[in-house]
Amino acid sequence: ANNSYALLGTGAFIQEGLKSSANWSQDYGAALRGEVPGIAVGDHTSARLFADRDIQGADSELFKTLRQATLTNSNVLEGGSKFIEKSGFVHIEGMYDFLEKIPYFDLQEGVSYRRYFLNSEGALFNDGLLGFNGTIPVEEYGAFTQASKTWLDGRVVMRASFRFDKNQNFEGRISPKIGVVFSPDKEKRHFIRLSAQSGFRNPSPQESYIALDIGDAVILGGTEDNITHYQYRVNNDLILNGSDIHEKLVSVPSVQAFLAGGGTNPALLQPLGLSFLRQEQIQTAELGYRGVIEKNLFVEVTGFYNEYKDFVTRTLGYSLEAGRVFAVYTNVETPITSYGAEVLLEYRTDDGYRIKGTYTYNQVDTDKAIEENPGFLPGFNSPPHRATLWVSNDNVYQGFGFSAGLRWSDAYVWQSPFGQGNINPYTVVDAYLSYRMPEINSIFKAGASNLFNAAYQTMYGGPEIGAQYYFSITFDEIFR
Numbered sequence: 001a002n003n004s005y006a007l008l009g010t011g012a013f014i015q016e017g018l019k020s021s022a023n024w025s026q027d028y029g030a031a032l033r034g035e036v037p038g039i040a041v042g043d044h045t046s047a048r049l050f051a052d053r054d055i056q057g058a059d060s061e062l063f064k065t066l067r068q069a070t071l072t073n074s075n076v077l078e079g080g081s082k083f084i085e086k087s088g089f090v091h092i093e094g095m096y097d098f099l100e101k102i103p104y105f106d107l108q109e110g111v112s113y114r115r116y117f118l119n120s121e122g123a124l125f126n127d128g129l130l131g132f133n134g135t136i137p138v139e140e141y142g143a144f145t146q147a148s149k150t151w152l153d154g155r156v157v158m159r160a161s162f163r164f165d166k167n168q169n170f171e172g173r174i175s176p177k178i179g180v181v182f183s184p185d186k187e188k189r190h191f192i193r194l195s196a197q198s199g200f201r202n203p204s205p206q207e208s209y210i211a212l213d214i215g216d217a218v219i220l221g222g223t224e225d226n227i228t229h230y231q232y233r234v235n236n237d238l239i240l241n242g243s244d245i246h247e248k249l250v251s252v253p254s255v256q257a258f259l260a261g262g263g264t265n266p267a268l269l270q271p272l273g274l275s276f277l278r279q280e281q282i283q284t285a286e287l288g289y290r291g292v293i294e295k296n297l298f299v300e301v302t303g304f305y306n307e308y309k310d311f312v313t314r315t316l317g318y319s320l321e322a323g324r325v326f327a328v329y330t331n332v333e334t335p336i337t338s339y340g341a342e343v344l345l346e347y348r349t350d351d352g353y354r355i356k357g358t359y360t361y362n363q364v365d366t367d368k369a370i371e372e373n374p375g376f377l378p379g380f381n382s383p384p385h386r387a388t389l390w391v392s393n394d395n396v397y398q399g400f401g402f403s404a405g406l407r408w409s410d411a412y413v414w415q416s417p418f419g420q421g422n423i424n425p426y427t428v429v430d431a432y433l434s435y436r437m438p439e440i441n442s443i444f445k446a447g448a449s450n451l452f453n454a455a456y457q458t459m460y461g462g463p464e465i466g467a468q469y470y471f472s473i474t475f476d477e478i479f480r
Contacts, residue, residue, distance in 0.1 A: 001083050001084060001085035001086075003071075004083040004085075005070075005071050005081045005082050005083050006076075006081040006083060007081075009070070009076060009080075009081035010067070010070050010071065010081040013066065013069075013070040013079045013080075013081060014063065014066045014067055014070060016079075017062070017066040017069075017079075018055045018056055018062065018063065018066065019054065019055050024051050024052075025051075027050060027051040028047050028048060028050070028051035029047075031043075031046065031047035031050040031051065032044065032047040036050055070082070074121065074122075074123040075123075076212075076213055076214065076215065077213060082123070083123065083124070084120050084121045084123040084124065085119075085120050085123075085124060086119040086120065086121070087116065087117060087118045087119050087120065087125075087205070088116075088117050088119075089114055089115060089116040089117065090114065090115050090117075091112070091113070091114045092112065092113045092114075093110065093111065093112035093113070094110065094111055094112075095108060095109070095110035095111075096108070096109050096110070104149070105147050105148060105149040106147065106148045106149070107145070107146070107147050108144075108145070108146045108147075109143075109144070109145050109146075110143065110144045110145075111141070111142070111143045111144075112141065112142050112143075113140075113141045114139075114140050114141070115137060115138070115139050115140075116136075116137065116138040116139075116205055117135050117136075117137060118135065118136035118137075118138065118205055118209055119135045119136075122211075123212075124206075124210060124211075124212055125205075125206075125209045125210060125211060125221075126209050126210070126211035126220075126221065126226050126229060126230050127209075128211070130230070130231040130232070130233060130239070131211055131229050131230055131231065132229050136209055138167070138168060138169070138205060138208070138209075139167075139168045140165065140166060140167040140168065140202065141165070141166055142163060142164060142165035142166065143163070143164050144161060144162065144163035144164070145161065145162055146159065146160070146161035147159070147160055147161070148160075153186075154183075154188065155182065155183040155184075155186070155188060156180070156181070156182050156183075157180070157181045158178075158179070158180045158181075159177075159178070159179050159180075160176070160177065160178045160179075161176070161177045161178075162174055162175070162176050162177075163175040163176075163177075165200075165202075167202045167279075168225075169202075169203075169208060169223045169224070169225055169277075170202060170278065170279050173200050173279065175197065175198055175199045175200065176197065176198060177195065177196070177197035177198075178195065178196055178197070179193065179194065179195030179196075179197075180193070180194055180195075181193045189291055189292045190289070190290075190291035190292075191289070191290050191291060192287075192288070192289050193286075193287070193288045193289075193290075194285075194286070194287050194288075195285070195286045196283075196284070196285045196286075197283075197284055198281070198282065198283045198284075199281070199282050199284070200279045200280060200281045200282065201279060201280040201282075201312075202279055203222070203223070203277050203279065203280075203312055203329065206221070207221060207222065207277065207312055207329045208221045208222070208223045208225075208226060208277065208329075209221040209223065209225075209226045210226075210329075211226070211230055216325065217316065217324070217325040217326060217327045218232070218324055218325070218326050218327065219314070219326075219327045220242070220246075220326050220327065220328045220329070221277070221329055222274075222276060222277030222328050222329035222330050223276060223277050224276040224277075226242070227242040227243055227246045227276065228241075228242060228243055229242065230242030230245075232245060232319075232322050232324070234321070234322055234323070240319070240321055240322055244321070245319045245321070245322060245326065246274060246328065248271070248319065248320070248321065249271070249272045249274060249317030249318065249319060249326060249328070250269045250270055250271055250272060250317060250318050250320065251269075251270045251271075251272055251316075251317065251318070252316050252317070252318050252325060253270075254268055254269050254270035255269065255318045255320075269320075272315065272317045274315065274317065274328060274330050275330065275331070276330075277312070277329055277330060277331065278310045278331050279310065280308065280309070280310050280311055280312055280331075281308065281309040281310055282306055282307065282308050282309075283306070283307045284304060284305065284306045284307075285304065285305050286302065286303070286304045286305075287302070287303050287304075288300070288301060288302040288303070289301045289302075296347055296348050296349065296350075297345070297346070297347050298344075298345070298346040298347075298348075299344070299345055300342075300343070300344040301341070301342070301343050301344075302341060302342045303339075303340070303341040304339065304340055304341070305337070305338075305339045306337065306338045306339065307335055307336070307337050308335065308336040308337070308338070309333075309335055309336075310331040310332065310333065311331065311332040311336055311369070311376070311378070312329060312330075312331060312332075313329070313330065313331070313332050313373060313375065313376045313377070314327045314328065314329055314330075314375065314417070315327070315328055315329075315330050315373070315375055316375055332369050332372075332373050332376050333372075334368050334369040334372050334373065335369075336364065336365065336366055336369050336378070337364070337365045338362070338363065338364040338365070338380070339363055340360070340361050340362040340363060341360075341361050342358065342359070342360045342361070343358065343359045344356070344357070344358045345357050345358075351393075352393045352394065352395055352396075353391070353392070353393045354390070354391070354392045354393065355389075355390070355391050356388075356389070356390040356391075356392075357387070357388065357389045357390070358386075358387065358388045359385075359386070359387045360385070360386040360387070361384065361385060362380075362382045362383070362384055363384055364378060364380045364382075366378040366380070377415040377416065377417065377420070378415060379415050379416055380415070381412070381414050381415060381416070381459070382412065383409045383410040383411065383412040383423070383425075384410055384412065385409075385410035386407075386408065386409050386410065387406075387408045388405060388406065388407050388408070389405060389406045390403065390404070390405035390406075391403070391404055391405070392404070392405075394434065394436070395436065399435050399436040399437065399438075400433070400434070400435055401433070401434040401435070401436070402431070402432065402433050402434065403430075403431065403432050403434075403447075404429070404430070404431040405429070405430050405431070406427060406428070406429055407427070407428050407429075407430065408425070408426070408427045409425060409426055409427075409456075409458075410425050411423060411424055411425045414459050414460035415460075416459075416460070418460070418461055419460050419461050420460060421460035421461070422460075423457055423458065423459070423460065424456070424457070426454065426456035426457075427454070428449075428450040428451075428452075428454055428456065429450070429451040429452055429454075430447070430448065430449050430450065430451065431447055431448060431451050432445050432446060432447020432448070433445070433446050433447065440475075441475055441476055442473055442474060442475050442476075443473070443474045443476075444471075444472070444473055445470075445471065445472045445473075445474070446470070446471045447469070447470060448467055448468065448469045448470070449467065449468040449470075450465065450466060450467045450468065451467065452467070453466050453467035
C-alpha cells in the first residue's frame with residue numbers, strides 16, 4: 001500500500017483539527033439566529049463566513065501538522081487515515097500433459113497450492129491485538145484432471161474435466177465440466193458445441209478476514225475463523241467476543257422501531273440469524289454454433305444460462321451489547337439467474353474488404369434476491385445490449401489500408417459499495433490508417449480510439465473516457 005491513505009478520513013480529521021464541529025456549529029448557529037452584530041437573521045452565507053473566519057488555510061503550519069499526524073497514524077479511532085497493507089501470497093502450480101503416452105485419449109493432470117499471508121497490522125484485517133494478534137495465514141490447494149477424445153476424423157470432440165479445490169475455511173468442492181463439439185458436415189465448415197459445468201468462488205481474503213471500524217459501522221469478514229477470533233472492546237472493563245456479537249445481531253430497522261417505541265418492547269427486535277460465510281456457486285450451460293456460409297460469410301451464435309447460489313453480500317446488523325452497527329459479509333440464499341446471447345457476423349469480399357458486426361445481450365434476474373435482501377448489491381454492471389460494426393481492408397491500394405468501426409452500449413445501472421448510479425448509453429468511433437512496407441518488414445499505423453472525443457463513462461464515479469490518438473510502427477521478422 002506504500003503511502004496510501006483514506007481520502008475522506010484525511011480531510012475530515014484535518015478539518016476537525018482546524019476547528020471542531022462543535023465550535024463551528026456554535027458560531028454558525030449564533031450568526032444564523034442574528035446574535036452576531038452585522039449579520040441578519042437567516043443569512044446563511046454570512047453565517048458560514050463567520051464560522052469559517054478562524055479556519056487556517058492549507059498553507060498554514062497547523063494544516064501541515066494535522067495532515068502529517070493523520071497520514072502517519074493508522075488508527076481511525078484516534079484520527080488516523082494511513083492505510084497499511086503488507087499482505088502477500090505464495091503460489092505454486094504444475095501440470096503434466098500425457099501427450100502421446102495414452103493411445104485412446106488425451107489426458108492432462110494438474111495441481112496447485114496457494115498460501116496467503118494477511119498483514120495489515122490491524123488496520124484492515126483482523127490481525128490486531130484483539131484479533132489474531134499477528135499475520136493471518138490462509139491455505140488452499142487444488143488438483144484437476146482433463147480428458148478429451150476425438151471421433152469421426154475430428155468431426156466429434158468430447159472433453160470432460162474434474163477439479164477439486166479446498167480452502168481451509170470451506171469444504172472441498174469438485175467442479176465438473178463436460179463439453180462436446182460436433183460438425184455435421186464432412187468438410188467441417190459448421191460446428192455445434194454444447195457444454196455444461198458447475199463452479200464456485202472462494203470468498204476473497206477481505207470478505208473473509210476484514211475487521212475495519214469506519215465510524216458508522218464495523219465491517220467484519222464472515223468466516224467462522226474470523227468471527228471466533230474477533231473481539232470488540234466496549235470499554236476498559238468489557239470486551240465482547242465475535243461469536244456472541246454475530247449470534248445476537250438484530251436488524252437495524254427493528255432497532256429503530258424498538259427505540260421509537262421507547263425501548264420497552266423487545267419483541268420488536270428481529271434477530272438476523274446470520275450464517276457463516278459460504279462459497280458462491282454457479283451452474284452454467286452454453287450452446288453455440290459457428291460456421292462458414294457460402295465461403296465468404298462467417299457466423300457465430302452463442303447462448304448461455306447461469307444459475308448462482310450463495311452470492312456474497314454485506315448485511316447490516318446492530319449489536320445491542322456493543323451499541324454499534326456491524327456490516328458482516330454473508331450470503332444471499334435466494335438463487336439468481338443470468339442469461340444472454342452473442343451473435344457475430346463477418347463477411348469477406350474477394351478483394352480484401354471485411355465487414356464485421358457483433359451484438360451481445362445480457363440479462364440478470366435479481367428482483368427476488370433484492371426484495372428478500374434489501375441491502376444486496378448484485379453488481380452485475382453490464383449493459384443489456386451492446387453492438388459493434390467494423391469495416392476494414394489491410395491493402396486497399398499499394399500497401400495502404402484502413403479500419404473504421406462503431407462501438408455502441410446501452411444504458412445500465414452501476415452498483416458497488418462505493419455507490420450506485422446510471423451509466424448513459426454511448427456511441428464511439430474507432431479508426432486507423434495503415435501502410436505496409438514489406439521491404440523492411442514493417443507496418444505503420446496512425447489512428448484513434450474514440451476518434452471524435454465523445455466522452456463516456458463505464459462505471460459510476462469513474463472518469464470520463466476521451467480520445468486516444470496514436471502512431472505506431474510494428475516490425476515483424478515473419479512479416480507476410
